[in-house]
Amino acid sequence: MPLSLDLGTPVNTALLIYILYSVQKIIFPPAPDLSTVPRTVPTEFKHGYSWMPKSHPPTVLFRTYTPRTLEPFNGLDGGRILLAINGVVFDVTAGRNFYGPDGMYGNFAGRDASRGMAKQSFDVEMLTPVDQPLDKLEDLKPDEIENMKGWIDHFSNKYIICGKLVENDAV
Amino acid sequence: MAIAEYLVTDDLTVLLGLISVSVFLLQNLYKPQPLVHPILLGRQSEAGRVRNPGESAVYRNYGTGLMGRFPLRPDKDVHLISDFLKADFESPRTLWSTKITNAQLKERAAAVGAGLAQLLPGNSSVLLVLNDGIEFLIADLALSASSITSITLTSPVLLSRVLEAHPPSAIITDASFLPHVLELIYDEHESHPKIIVVGQPDGNVHPKAVAEVEILGWADIEANGAKAARTAPVTAQNPSNPSTLAYYESASGQLQGVALSPENFTAGVTAIRALFPPSSGLSSLDTLVSAHSLSTPFGRAVAYTALYDGTSFATLPSTKLFHVTEARKNDVADIISATTLPIPTPTVAFLKPGHVQALTSDIISRAKSSWFYPLAWRHKFAGLTEGFVTKDSLWDRTVFDGARAKVIGELASTLKTVIVSGGPLELPTLTPIRIALSVPVINIHTHTAASGPLFATQALDLQILPSDGSALAHVGAPSVNVEAKLVGVQDSTVEAGGDPVGEVLVRGPPVGVPLGEEEKEDRWVKTGETGRVLTNGAFRMLS
Secondary structure, eight states, X not given: OOOOOOTTSHHHHHHHHHHHHHHHHHHSOXXXXXXXXXXXXXXXXXXXXXXXXXSOOOOEEOEEEOHHHHTTOBSTTXXXXXXXXXXXXXXXXXXXXXXXXXXXXXXXXXXXXXXXXXXXXXXXXXXXXXXXXXXXXXXXXHHHHHHHHXXXXXXXXXXXXXXXXXXXXXX | OHHHHHTOOOHHHHHHHHHHHHHHHHHHHOSOOOSSOHHHHTOOEEEOSEEOTTBOOXXXXXXXXXXXXXXXXXXXTOOSGGGGSOTTOOSOEEEXXXXXXXXXXXXXXXXXXXXXXXXXXXXXXXXXXXXXXXXXXXXXXXXXXXXXXXXXXXXXXXXXXXXXXXXXXXXXXXXXXXXXHHHHHHHHOSOOOEEEEESOOOSOOOHHHHHHSOEEEHHHHHHHHHHHHTTOOOOOOOTTSOOEEEEEEOTTSOEEEEEEOXXXXXXXHHHHHTTSOGGGOOOTTOEEEESSOTTSHHHHHHHHHHHHHTOEEXXXXXXXXXXXXXXXXXXXXXXXXHHTSSSOOOSEEEEOHHXXXXXXXXXXXHHTTSTTHHHHHHHHHHHHHTTOOOSSSHHIIIIIHHHHHHHHTTHHHXXXXXXXXXXXXXXXXXXXXXXXXXXXXXXXXXXXXXXXOSEEOOTTOOOOOOOTTOOBOOOBEEOTTOEEEEESOOHHHHHTTOOOEEEEEEESTTBOEETTOTTOSSOOXXXXXXXXXXXXXXXXXXX
């Protein structure tokens, strides 16, 4: 049967148009607009090669806390959890299991935990009330001070140092 | 049935169907692969988790990371400047117009060192008021191996102020600049330094000055030293002791000095070698040309990189600082004059923005004379939006190679990387530069206080980012061994998620110690420049 070259059939016409359109796109890629600097770029790398993330990586501001201002950060409202050892405030929100309200060490959240860390105890007696001056830690033995320093190292590696703790009236 | 009549297919349909399938596949699979995956370009630096009030977080290169150690040296045995000359590399290479091996270079440096030691007491200082050349390099190698400090200036106008602030025991200068130097010294009326002249001084030197000031020839020093060098003892060097001082002018016009030690230079060379993409690192087959004077720490680090990798090296004529004629402009003729020296055709060029922009506009204007130029431009631009550029494409062969060859001759075929520093690059010029050169163009930011680059873009980064107010291209993340932070930042802007803007402070192994700050405990050095951090971790210099 001879080949019928009837381009009048819609299917052939459609295919021909598609081919011509694609070939034109290949030979003549889209021209750049006059200003080669775009106004906006996508925020996902899947949507384009020139892209920018939507926001900066989160950073925590280093603040000075007093026992009163530190106390609200005990995780009871689902917010950040902070605790202080020897004047250094750590953000332990990542360890909510331990330091959150239901955690084993929940007593320490929002408080100065220095004495507890030194004496390796989680009792409430280790904490000083927020109204009173900071625990001077003078009566600790050298090995307890060493223990506390070890905990400070552990916390520095695991959590973020985000502030320092000073007396209530120092601010 | 009416529909079946319309949908009649025949052999032509099959043919067209096959063609359309292949065209479809071609269109979708023909997209070029980006040279570097865009996910890496969205996280170029790693930011610290905490920041002090009024400051930004500390940023480091993503490859180094917050916990990583800074790379300090290109190889574990390189501690001093003389270690840059590898003992086991025996082939000669051309430095400016001298063909020399490492061993010969070491001998000449030792001879000059011995000659200078005969003249000067230990712990003195020598001011180098020399234009770039092999004598500068030899003097620098000789001085760094001895206990004599070398002093360099980044601009000739600082000469009188430096002579006042830090009077040297000797000055090494070019014959053409000698009268100017003598004039300044003669005015001082203090104990005059000895002057060592490179080249033949012409007759009309101030006679009074000659009587008071001791003038010696470089060749004599080298000859005298060569005899004594064999018996001279080798002194042990401490890499962290400052061996050179560089004086520059700060933004407020004040004279600033920075002390650099061999440790700073080994770190600087490491950072420069880390600029190149892994597939095209430096080797002894390369030739470097630099538009940065050896009087600047970065220029010297580039020269040391050339020495370490055994490449040939030359600087462009525009690096001449100390001259009595008019200054050379940064343009294409400057680049071409590098090819008139007996070095092999350059493969890597450290240029200034003026050079690159002049080169680009010349190449584009030549390319426009071709009929295929609009099509070639469109194809190249389509490749750029996908993150791909190459020098070997069809469009280069038809349009751009010819244009490049007409503008820079042989350099067009051998140039494989261009590094731009020394000034801001404008955003709208980035695309023409990338298309015209079609090689990796690395935008870096240097400062006189550091021997290596402070900030550097990724070598294969071809993103075209929006301008957000300033029309300057970003300079990338901090270099592999530098950490940077901004001070004077508005906390409210940053807490709301905006970009931090403030003065840039840097710290790291290649950063020297500013004079007057030796006792400071933290080593943060103020650059005096304002910068802004973008969300992808790149820095944009605003001043």
